[in-house]
Amino acid sequence: MLAARVLADYFATVAIVDTDMLPSQPQSRKGVPQSVQPHVLFAKGYRILEALFPGIGAELSTAGALSIDWLREFHHFTYGNWSANTTSASEIISCTCSRPLLEWAIRRRILEIPNIEIIAKHRATGLVRDSHGDRVTGIRLRPVSEVTESELVATLIVDASGRRSQAPQWLESAGFTPPDETVVNPFLGYATRRYRAPVGFDADWKIMLISQSPPENTRLGYLARIEGGEWIATLGGYSKDFPPLDDEGFLAFARSLPSQRFYEAIASAEPVSPTYAHRATANRLYHYEKIRLPQGFVALGDAVCALCPIYGQGMTVSAMGAIALRDWIKQGYGSHVNALDLDTSDFQKRLAKQNSLAWTIATTQDLGFPKTEQHPTNNSNKSSSGKLGKFMRWYNRQLMKGTSSRPELHALVLEVGQMLKSPLSFYHPKIVWQVLTVISD
Missing domain, CATH: 3.30.70 (Alpha-Beta Plaits)
Structure with missing residues (x-):
């Protein structure tokens, strides 16, 4: 839905294809089986949501969502102690609510945008390529209760179908090169x-x-x-x-x-x-950035980078992906978009760079468990299980221990975790000194 929102500013018509008949009230649905599990929108994601839909935070609150000041109202127990929370207000704010309520609030706003349509109870089954063979011109589509397929013509296809994405198989079936895959399963x-x-x-x-x-x-x-x-x-x-x-x-x-x-x-x-x-919790990364994509097709969100849910990054990383999509179009092509000229491979390279920090945070932690499996083992992520990964886990462990006694370290960990600051902030000389002091304490 966030991808559709940003594309609506540049294209005459945007269609969202969904297998469900979308509910008019906040409720779980078959197409999102994980919706009964906890979901959290970090401060970065919440700010993106407010920027795309001004006032949506107030609407969520009216519907029952609770505002949360993470520095005061998030209590974290790690390495034997609770975090050193503050009593004063901070700017690390988002909301806590169920996934169905958040979806419902966004969908209400989406339905108010005249050039966005939702094609409900339909399933995308493959890609359509042009006669020249170098671009995608649409998708194959069928109603969920029927076997007859049709074609939906489009100048840009965005795969935002999540962990269950079939795009690699679709690309291969259409004669294009599918992306390689990295999996870290804890x-x-x-x-x-x-x-x-x-x-x-x-x-x-x-x-x-x-x-x-x-x-x-x-x-x-x-x-x-x-x-x-x-x-x-x-x-x-x-x-x-x-x-x-x-x-x-x-x-x-x-x-x-x-x-x-x-x-x-x-x-x-x-x-x-x-x-x-x-139990669908493995970290999985499709390397779209390493292949030459056909024109007219991009992928984002969990369809590209699915992270172990415990770190709470998924919805915020997906929201950042929608902004990356907007910026790619805006910076490269301005307000006059000719989708035939869009360099989709360039977008996937930008997205991969943006996703890399969240991927590193999740997989470095998960590789600390001896039974975690990594495939393939001979790729760039191997460093996470080698000397560098071991050092990072040791350093991060000491840093986390310091959050129980030093509010400034707790605040920094939250700012990085909420994607408001880069993880490189952990290695500023001032922070390194505090972490080493924690060790001597």
Whole structure:
């Protein structure tokens, strides 16, 4: 939807193809099976959302979303201690709500844009190439309940279909070169359940995270307040240490976390949903930047760079991808766009550069678990499991330990994690000195 929003400024008509009949109210749907799992929009993503849809934050709040000041209201337990939160307001602001509510709010705005149409209950099944063979001119399309296909002609196709993208197979079937793939799989499994907050509940957190810590501690707990007075509670386990789905097993897993705050919170709350499992969590990167793409086709979001969900980067990285798409068109072609001249390979190179830091953060951490699998093992990501990766994990571990006693380190980690600052900020001499002082302490 964000890709459609930016393209609407440059093209006469933008069509969104979706397999579902999109609901008029915030609710889960078949086409987004992971929507019952927790989703978070970082401050960077929230700012992008406000820039594309001015006032949408207020609309989300009216619908029940909660504003969160991450420096005050995000409580993080890692390496044996809770983060050093501040009591004063900060500018690291976004909102906490369910994925269906966020989708609904964006979709309402999308439907107000006259040159965007949604083609619901249709499935894209392949690409159409021109007679010269060097560009894509549309997609093959069929209703989800039928077998008869048609063609949808377009000057630019954007694959924003997420982890289930079939674009590499489509490219190969159309006679183009498909991208190579890198996968880093830490074998993380989730179990998620909703709870209703106890009567009279009052706490100074809106999101609580008890982190995993490689290589030994494979377990984590994530608890977020969302709309309707509910909490979304997720337990996770790396290296196939999956949390149980039954009531007793779920609570026992929560009790096993290194802090009891998560368990104590849900033990006093009322369950209001079944427990849902989710295990599609591998980091996967398609290297579109290394192939010569046909004209008329680009890919972004999870269809290119799907990150392990525990780091919460996915929606923000996708939002940044939509802005990269806008800037690529605007900077290269101005307001008079001739889509026949768009250098799609240039866009994928720009996107790959933008995605690289988020990919490094996720995979460096995940490779700290001995049972994590990487394929292929002889690529540039191999350094994450070598000496450089080991050093980065050691340094980051010391940095994270410092967040429990030094608010300035906690603030920096949040700014980098929320994608407001580059991870290179961690290696500023002033920060290195503080980290080394943490070691001596």
